[in-house]
Amino acid sequence: MDDQGKIISPSHLPEISNELLIKAFQDMLFARTADQMIVSYQRQGRIFTYPPNLGQEAIHSAVAQVIKHDDWLVPAFREMGAWLAKGVTLKDLFLYFMGNETGGSFSSAHNMFPVSVPIASQLPHAAGIGYAIKLKKLDQVVYAFTGDGGTSEGDFHEALNFAAVWKVPVVFIIQNNQFAISVPLRMQTVSDSLAIKAQAYGMPGLQVDGNDFFAMFAAIKEAEEHTRTGNGPVLIEAVTYRQGAHTTSDDPTKYRTREEEEAWQKKDPVNRLRNYLIDKKLWEESREEELISQFRKEIDRIFVEAENHPSYPLEDVFQYQYAEMPDDLKRQKIEHERFLEWSRSRTKKEVAR
Amino acid sequence: MKIMNMVNAINDALDIKLKEDPNIVVYGEDVGVEGGVFRVTEGLQKKHGADRVFDSPLAESGIVGTAVGMAAAGLRPVVEMQFCGFVYPAFNQIISHVSRMRNRTRGKYTMPIVIRVPYGGGINALEHHSESMEALYAHIPGLKVVIPSTPADAKGMLISALESPDPVMFMEPKRIYRAIKQEVSEDSYSIPLGKGKILHPGTDVTVIAYGAMVREVQKAMVMAKEAGISVELIDLRSIYPIDKELLASSIKKTGRVVFVAEEPTAFGVGAEIMAIANEEAFLYLQAPPKRVSAFDTIVPLPKGEHHYLISPEKIFYEIERTVKF
Numbered sequence: 001m002d003d004q005g006k007i008i009s010p011s012h013l014p015e016i017s018n019e020l021l022i023k024a025f026q027d028m029l030f031a032r033t034a035d036q037m038i039v040s041y042q043r044q045g046r047i048f049t050y051p052p053n054l055g056q057e058a059i060h061s062a063v064a065q066v067i068k069h070d071d072w073l074v075p076a077f078r079e080m081g082a083w084l085a086k087g088v089t090l091k092d093l094f095l096y097f098m099g100n101e102t103g104g105s106f107s108s109a110h111n112m113f114p115v116s117v118p119i120a121s122q123l124p125h126a127a128g129i130g131y132a133i134k135l136k137k138l139d140q141v142v143y144a145f146t147g148d149g150g151t152s153e154g155d156f157h158e159a160l161n162f163a164a165v166w167k168v169p170v171v172f173i174i175q176n177n178q179f180a181i182s183v184p185l186r187m188q189t190v191s192d193s194l195a196i197k198a199q200a201y202g203m204p205g206l207q208v209d210g211n212d213f214f215a216m217f218a219a220i221k222e223a224e225e226h227t228r229t230g231n232g233p234v235l236i237e238a239v240t241y242r243q244g245a246h247t248t249s250d251d252p253t254k255y256r257t258r259e260e261e262e263a264w265q266k267k268d269p270v271n272r273l274r275n276y277l278i279d280k281k282l283w284e285e286s287r288e289e290e291l292i293s294q295f296r297k298e299i300d301r302i303f304v305e306a307e308n309h310p311s312y313p314l315e316d317v318f319q320y321q322y323a324e325m326p327d328d329l330k331r332q333k334i335e336h337e338r339f340l341e342w343s344r345s346r347t348k349k350e351v352a353r
Numbered sequence: 354m355k356i357m358n359m360v361n362a363i364n365d366a367l368d369i370k371l372k373e374d375p376n377i378v379v380y381g382e383d384v385g386v387e388g389g390v391f392r393v394t395e396g397l398q399k400k401h402g403a404d405r406v407f408d409s410p411l412a413e414s415g416i417v418g419t420a421v422g423m424a425a426a427g428l429r430p431v432v433e434m435q436f437c438g439f440v441y442p443a444f445n446q447i448i449s450h451v452s453r454m455r456n457r458t459r460g461k462y463t464m465p466i467v468i469r470v471p472y473g474g475g476i477n478a479l480e481h482h483s484e485s486m487e488a489l490y491a492h493i494p495g496l497k498v499v500i501p502s503t504p505a506d507a508k509g510m511l512i513s514a515l516e517s518p519d520p521v522m523f524m525e526p527k528r529i530y531r532a533i534k535q536e537v538s539e540d541s542y543s544i545p546l547g548k549g550k551i552l553h554p555g556t557d558v559t560v561i562a563y564g565a566m567v568r569e570v571q572k573a574m575v576m577a578k579e580a581g582i583s584v585e586l587i588d589l590r591s592i593y594p595i596d597k598e599l600l601a602s603s604i605k606k607t608g609r610v611v612f613v614a615e616e617p618t619a620f621g622v623g624a625e626i627m628a629i630a631n632e633e634a635f636l637y638l639q640a641p642p643k644r645v646s647a648f649d650t651i652v653p654l655p656k657g658e659h660h661y662l663i664s665p666e667k668i669f670y671e672i673e674r675t676v677k678f
Contacts, residue, residue, distance in 0.1 A: 072426075105459040113425065114458050118449045124418020125450070131419060132426035135378070135404055154442070158415030165410055320456040321495055323463070323518035326547065326594035 001212045003266050005275030014218035016065075018282055024065050024213060025273050028057040029288065031081040032270055033295040034090065035244075038097065041303060042248045050097050051078045055211070055243030056175055058269035060085075062216035063143055063173070066224050072133075073112040074126040074144040076119075078175065078242075082143070086112040090299060094306035101316070102309070111140070119180075120150035123159030123172065130168025130233070141228050142170040149180025151197060152188050160235065164201040167232040171223045174235070175210065177242035182255040198235035210238030211269040241267070314340075357537040360530045362504035363393050363469075366511040367431065369541045371401045374429060377515065379406045381416055381433030381469075390435055391471055391530055413443035417468065421450045425462040429515065437472035437524070438481030444489075451520045452495030466520045467511070471527040472500075473565050473615050475662055477655040484652060485564075485615040488622050490522045491593040498522045498592040499546050502529070502567035505537045506590065509544030517546065526564035533568065549596035551603065555585035557676050558609040560668075561600065561626055563589040566613045572665035573672060580669075582676050592622055600626065601633035608639035609675050613668055618646040640678035645671045 002008050016024075035054055041047045053060070060081025067073065073086045083093065086109040095103025096115070106112050116122030126144035133140045150156050151174060163170045174194050178185055191197060198205025204226065208219040216238060223234035241264035245252050252261075277283035318325060318333050325333075357365065371377050379394055379401075385408035388395025398406040409416050413434060420430035434440045440447070447468070455463045474483035490498045497519060501507035507525070514521040552567065553574065562570045567588050574584050585603055589596070604610045612626045623644035630642040645668055653661050 074422075101457060101459055104457065105461050107459065107461055113462070114454075116450075118445060121418065121445055121449055124415050124446065125422035125425070127415070128419030128422025128424075128430075129426045130422070131378075132423045132428045135428070136426075154412075155414055155418060155445075158410070158412040159418065161410055161412070162415045162419055320459050322455070322497075328594060328597065 001214055001272050001276060003272065005272040005279065007214070007276070012218060013214055014221060016214075016217060020065055022277070022282060024061045024217070025277060025283065026291065027061045027064055027081055027084070028213075028270050028273065029292060030295055031057050031060060031084065033292055034299050035080060037296065037299050037303070038094075039244070039248060046303075046307065047094065047097050048099050049247045049249050051247045052242075052244030053078055053080045055264070055268060056177060056240045057081055058213040058216050058273065059173065059175055059210045059238045059240060062213060062220045065217060066220045067143060068141075070111060070138070070140050072126070072129050072140060072142040073109070074122050074129070074142060075113060075115055076122065076145040076147060076150065076175075077115045077117070078147070079145050082145070083109070083112070086110070088112065090302045091306050094303055095309055098306060100309065100312060101320075103306075120146050120153035120155045120159075122146075123150070123155050124162065126170045126172070127159045127163040127166065127168060130163055130170045131166050134166065134168050139228070140169065141224055143173060144170055145173050145175065147180060148174060148176040148178065148185050148188055148194060149183065150174070151194050160198070160201040160203065160233070163233040164203045167230070169227040169230075170233040171220065171227055172233060172235045174237045175240060176237050177240050179242060179246070179255070181246045181250060184255070193237060195235060195237035203233050203235060205235040205237065207237045207239060210240035211267045211272065213269060213273045240269075243268070354536040355539050356534050357504045357508075358531045358534045359501070359504045359507045359525065360391060360393050362508040362537050363511055363525065364395065364397065365537070365539070366508045366515070367394065367397055368400065370512060370515040371397065371405065373541070374515070376427060376429045377405070377431060378423065378428055379431045379433075380409045382411050382435050383408060384433050389433055391527060393469075393525075394433070413439055413441075414446050417443040417446040417451060420466045421446060421454065421464065424464045424466050425454070429465045431467040431469065431515065433469045435471070436482045436484075437470050437486055438484045440470060440486070447490070447496070448493050452493045455519065456495060463518055464520045465518055467514045467517075467523050468520065469523045469525060471525045471530075473526050473528050474652050474658060475528040475565065477658070480651075480654060483658070485617075485647070487522075487524055487592050488616055488620065491622060491625070496520055496522055497546055497594065498524065499590060500524045500526065500564040500592060501590065502526065502564055502588050503533060504535050506544060506588075508537055509542050510546065510590065512541060513543040513546050516543065521546065524564070528565040529568060544590075547591045547594040547596060549587050549589045549591065549599045551585060551599070552588050553584065553586040555583040555607065557583045557607060558611060558672055559585045559587060559600070559603040559607045560611045560613060560672065561587045561589055562613040563592070564615070566615060566663060569663060569665050570613050570668055573668035576665070576669040577672055580673060582672060584672065595625065595629070597629055597633065600629050604630050604634040605637040608637050609678075610642045611668070611672050611675050612642070612644045612646070613663060614646045615663060616646050617649045618644055619649045621646060640675045643671050643675050
C-alpha cells in the first residue's frame, strides 16, 4: 500500500477475506480508541505511567489475526492489540497500569507472558518456550516482541542465537519505531537494517512496512508458516513510528521535530487501511463514528469498574512470593499486622480525645 | 548403599529424577557430551537422550533466560553455571525473572528451576573460579539458596530441589566434590530445604558453617576438644529460607556463636547470623557473636590463596577467644 492506501504491488497482496480484513481494521480502531482514552485518564490522574501505542496498531492487529489460541505471546510493553487478541481483558490492562499485579498477571490470557520491563530480557524466555514446544511436540508458535532499542541488548542476541541453534518455533518481532525513549535508531546501530541481524544467526530476517497492514499480515503469515513447520525462528523488523510519547512521562518535543512527526502521520496505519476499505466500498465514515462512540462507552464502563476494584490487601504482598511462605516472611507479616493494630488503636484514642 | 563422593551423589540424584520426571531437562555449557567440567553430569546424556541432557551455546543469560521460558511452558529445567564467578551475565535473568515470575503473575507462571553453581575456593584455580557469592542470591526475594556439605546431603537436597515448586540456587562446594566419600543410599530420598542440622551437640559455643567449611570446623573441633571446649556444630544447609529456630535455640543454649564461611565478610550470610543472634538471643549472649569469614578482597590467585582461605587453626583461635571472652 502507498500512503493513500492504494495497492502498489498487487502480486504481494496476501489472501485475506473481507470479513477478516474488516475485523482487523476494527481491532485497530478499538485499540486506538482505548489507547487514546488511557492517555487522557492518565492526564486526569486516574492511572499511572502508560506507554501509548499510537501509530503502531497495524503490527499488533496483524499478529492478532494470525495468532492461535494455543500460541504464545511474549510481549515487551507496547503491543496492546496483540494482548487483546490473546484474551487480556481491558479491566486487567487498566488494573495493571493502575499499579495492581492482579491485572498484570493477565490471568485470562492463555499462554501469554506478563510485561517484561527490563528491555529485551523476555526474548530468551521465548526461545525457552520454543524449546518446550519442540520437546513436547506441540503445535504451537511463540510471538515475541521487542523494540529497536532492545536490539542493542545482549539478551536479544543470545535469544536469537539459542532459538536458531535449537531450531525452535519463534517469530521475533522488532517494532522499529525509530526511538528508544529519546535515542534515535542511528545511535543504536550502524547496521543497514535491524532485519539484517538475522543473517548472523542463520535465520530469515524480513524488513516490513509496519504501518501497512497488508505487508505486516503477509510477513507474519509467512513467518508463522515457516516456523510452525519446523524450519526454526524468523526475525521481523516492522518499520513504524511512535506517534505518541515513550510513556506519559516523556516529552518527545525535546528530541524530534514537528516536521518529522507530520511526515510520519501521513503514513498512519489506520488512515491507510481506512482509505483502502472505503475505496473498496467495505467501510463508511459514518459507521466508524458510531462504532467509536460504542467503543468509548464500553471502555469507560470497564475503566470505572477497574477504578472500583477492591483495594490491595497486605496478604497479596506476601502470598505470591513462594509456593509456601517461609517462616521469616510469616513473621514479617505478623509483626507488621501487630504494628497496624497498634496504629489503629492509637488513631481511635486520638479520635476519642 | 554405595560409596559415593559428592559428584557421584549429585549425578545419582539427577539420574533418578530424570527417570522419574519426564519434564526435567539438564543443560548448560559442556554438560552434555563431556558431562560438565567437573563431570557431574557424566553419562546422563547417553542414558536420557540429547534432547533432555545437552550442551547449550556459551551464554549464561541465555541459559537462565531460556530456563524461564521452559519452566513457564511446563518443563523443569536444571541448568549448570560452570563456576560461581560466571553467573553474573545471568544475574538479570535471576533477579528480574526467575525470582519474580510467580509473584508478578500471581502464580500463573511458576519457576521450578534449579540453578547449579559450583562455588568456593581452595582448588588452585584461575581468577573468577573461586568465589563464594551465596549472599547475593540469599538477598533476592523469591529464591531458595542451599548448600550441601556431604555426598548424602547433596543427593537428598538436590532431589528436594528437583521437586521444589520454586527456584533453587543449588550451590556445590567444589573443593569437596571428591574429597569426602561416604555410604549413600541408592534409593530416591529427600532432605527438606530450609532446615539446618546439628552435626555435633555441645554446650560451650555454637559454631555455624556450611559447604566445605563444615569439614574445616570439624578439624578445628579436634583442637577445641583438646582445649576442653564443647562445640555445638550446626550445618546450616539452607541459606534461605534460614533455620532461625534451630540457630536461636542453640545460641540460647550455649550463649556463644561463631560463624564460619568462605564468603567475604561484610554484608554477608554471617551478617544475617549476627543479626539473628542479637534479635533472637540477645539476653543469652555471653560473648560478642563472631564471624570467621574471608577478607573483603578479591580471592587471591593460588600463590596467595593461603592468606585468604579459612584454616582450622584460625577457626579454633576464634572459638577459643569467644569462649574465653
